[in-house]
Amino acid sequence: MKTYEVEEDRCIPPELESALTAICASVGLDSRGARLIRFVNNGVFLLRSQPVIVRIVLSPSFTYRAFNAVEAARWMAVHDVPAVRLLPGLEQPVQVGEHLATLWQYEPEIGPVPSGRDLGSLLRRMHSMPPTPTFLDWQPMADLRRRLDDAVEIDPADQHFLEQRCDYLEERLDSLRFPLPQSVIHADAHLGNVIGGADGPLLCDLDSLCVGPPEWDLTPIAVGRLRMGHPPDWHDELACAYGFDITGWEGFPVLRELRELKITTGVLPILRSNPGVRDQLHRRLRTIREGDLVTQWAPYS
Incomplete structure (x- = not known):
């Protein structure tokens, strides 16, 4: 399954839903109606009210990867490598309590299927x-x-x-x-x-x-x-x-x-x-x- 592909509604564990609510509230976003679209290394959500992807770190062993993803995204943008872009205007990654997340501009899959x-x-x-x-x-x-x-x-x-x-x-x-x-x-x-x-x-x-x-x-x-x-x-x-x-x-x-x-x-x-x-x-x-x-x-x- 693609990282940002939206399929059927998934059941959101209460702790993860709470983390999403806190993270979105801290940056002025509305988490209501968000859909969980990936639940392995990160909890990946597509917000309902804004074209935003929220990726929440699920384990301490993955914390460093959130910081790495932010630097990687900036490097990709500088070198004009086609890639997803960070949500602008925020200091990232976003941390609320013990929860860490990165936020991205949502890219709908409306082009040809990649080969x-x-x-x-x-x-x-x-x-x-x-x-x-x-x-x-x-x-x-x-x-x-x-x-x-x-x-x-x-x-x-x-x-x-x-x-x-x-x-x-x-x-x-x-x-x-x-x-x-x-x-x-x-x-x-x-x-x-x-x-x-x-x-x-x-x-x-x-x-x-x-x-x-x-x-x-x-x-x-x-x-x-x-x-x-x-x-x-x-x-x-x-x-x-x-x-x-x-x-x-x-x-x-x-x-x-x-x-x-x-x-x-x-x-x-x-x-x-x-x-x-x-x-x-x-x-x-x-x-x-x-x-x-x-x-x-x-x-x-």
């Missing part, structure tokens, strides 16, 4: 831009371990397995020699994070932007084909537009394992507040444990 070719072109453009020295370095294992530290209601055996898996992947990752020069990367580059805007495709969900290997931005689409059953054309078009096929590189199996672990562990800190993700989490953990590279996964709801 792998669109994502490849956006990534080439972004990767060619000069980084700012204040951007974070790519540290995927630190991010994974933060999620494990904040995990709630997880079976101790699963916790132990995931800790061992992190150690194993860290060793394999350290041995890789990336062929492409480092650049600013999106770090979660899949078509769910591209909006078909009126003036063309836009990147969204900028929380993870950092300096790292471009190969990592080419991995999600490839893994989506292999693990989520996404159309092969998405990857083929991306590889053609970008000029590099990640699946032909000898280091891809390591990045595939890393990507699969990342998209599996993202829900660990919110298992109590969003129990509907448990069945899919257990399915994913089982296939990773068994070394099963064929079983298909479904998106977290």
Whole structure:
């Protein structure tokens, strides 16, 4: 599901609804009738009375990402990279008590549905831009371990397995020699994070932007084909537009394992507040444990 796609009404947990009300009130916005459109790493709302997206951090392990998203959005705007823009006129991120949020201009999906070719072109453009020295370095294992530290209601055996898996992947990752020069990367580059805007495709969900290997931005689409059953054309078009096929590189199996672990562990800190993700989490953990590279996964709801 796209980050800003509005589907059926979702039930809003009382604590999250309270946080939204407080955050909106602090900046003069009306939260009544807001729709919860995403509930994994952030609680993402579309306000009813204003074209505004509110992204509320759900876990302490994700707090730094709100600050990172603000700096990333400003960098994107300076370099004219097509992307969502922050809601102007506010000091961001917005903090009210223990709650932290970022607010964005809503971009309705009224343009053509983005393709792998669109994502490849956006990534080439972004990767060619000069980084700012204040951007974070790519540290995927630190991010994974933060999620494990904040995990709630997880079976101790699963916790132990995931800790061992992190150690194993860290060793394999350290041995890789990336062929492409480092650049600013999106770090979660899949078509769910591209909006078909009126003036063309836009990147969204900028929380993870950092300096790292471009190969990592080419991995999600490839893994989506292999693990989520996404159309092969998405990857083929991306590889053609970008000029590099990640699946032909000898280091891809390591990045595939890393990507699969990342998209599996993202829900660990919110298992109590969003129990509907448990069945899919257990399915994913089982296939990773068994070394099963064929079983298909479904998106977290």
